[in-house]
Amino acid sequence: MKKISVLLVLVLMFSCGKEQHDLTVKTSIKGLKKGTVYLKKVKDTALVTVDSIVVNGNSEFELHSDLESPEVFFLYLDKNSKENDRISFFADKGITEINTTLKNFVFDAKINGSAQQKTWDEYKLMMSRFNERNLDLIKENFEAQKNGDTSKIKSTQKESDNILKRKYLYTVNFALNHKDSEVAPYLALTEIYNAQVKYLDTISNSLTPKVKDSKYGKELQSFIKTIKNTEQP
Structure with a gap:
């Protein structure tokens, strides 16, 4: 003993x-x-x-x-x-x-x-696909300019603009679907910080109490408050 x-x-x-x-x-x-x-x-x-x-x-x-x-x-x-x-x-x-x-x-x-790393990896994988397609469009647009193909220039620019919109919408939806992860407010702060405040507000309001009280959850709330105060007449 x-x-x-x-x-x-x-x-x-x-x-x-x-x-x-x-x-x-x-x-x-x-x-x-x-x-x-x-x-x-x-x-x-x-x-x-x-x-x-x-x-x-x-x-x-x-x-x-x-x-x-x-x-x-x-x-x-x-x-x-x-x-x-x-x-x-x-x-x-x-x-x-x-x-x-x-x-x-x-x-x-x-x-x-962490579990957050796995969630972030999932998001970045999809973003890489958007970015790869956008690089292809940049090359196609460059070739079209060299050849003076105005029709191709317009079509590649239009698709590039659509990709940007899709990236925004995907990020918003991804954040809403992962409201229990600190990745959600982080993406709102880093990827779509210049989106309409209503989208940021929707993400913030959807967060679980734990995530809302996290570092990025608090920063998102503060960021939204600053935007709203700036927009007031």
């Missing part, structure tokens, strides 16, 4: 002595030998560093941050050059794992973590 008691005391002492973090970002960057990695987030409209680590031989490491509610963070890699790459991810309390490579830091990134 005495041995068990001593063991329990030691375990408790170790647990109390170990620093606790709201967010732990376990990171692996294949091929990275030296460099500095920064964990950043937006605070009061400015991008601030919340943690950093100097890598010297070990490409696997952890970064940490306090976290009141789910929000977007950025992983920056300073490769001792003028180029700065960043990986954005939606984090919640607990552990987020990011595995990538030095060669393709952003494009090879595999993120495993």
Whole structure:
């Protein structure tokens, strides 16, 4: 019994002595030998560093941050050059794992973590399809201008305008269909902030109490209030 008691005391002492973090970002960057990695987030409209680590031989490491509610963070890699790459991810309390490579830091990134990240990935996948089609239209429009094809110029421009409208509508509907996720107010603030205030209001009013009380939920309410005050005669 005495041995068990001593063991329990030691375990408790170790647990109390170990620093606790709201967010732990376990990171692996294949091929990275030296460099500095920064964990950043937006605070009061400015991008601030919340943690950093100097890598010297070990490409696997952890970064940490306090976290009141789910929000977007950025992983920056300073490769001792003028180029700065960043990986954005939606984090919640607990552990987020990011595995990538030095060669393709952003494009090879595999993120495993919050439910919000999965929801955000779903949204970004659809946006990438819209963007790919829009790139095709830009090329078609350029060729049409070279050939003096006015009919093709008008048709590509019309389709491009329609894609923009579809992106807005998709974002609004996506936010409304994910009213229980902090991704909804985040999209309203970052993707359709210049939409008619009635759309932003509809999204804000649809949010669950938990999401409405989150960082982005509060920011959306404040943003809408500012717009309404500005529009008043």
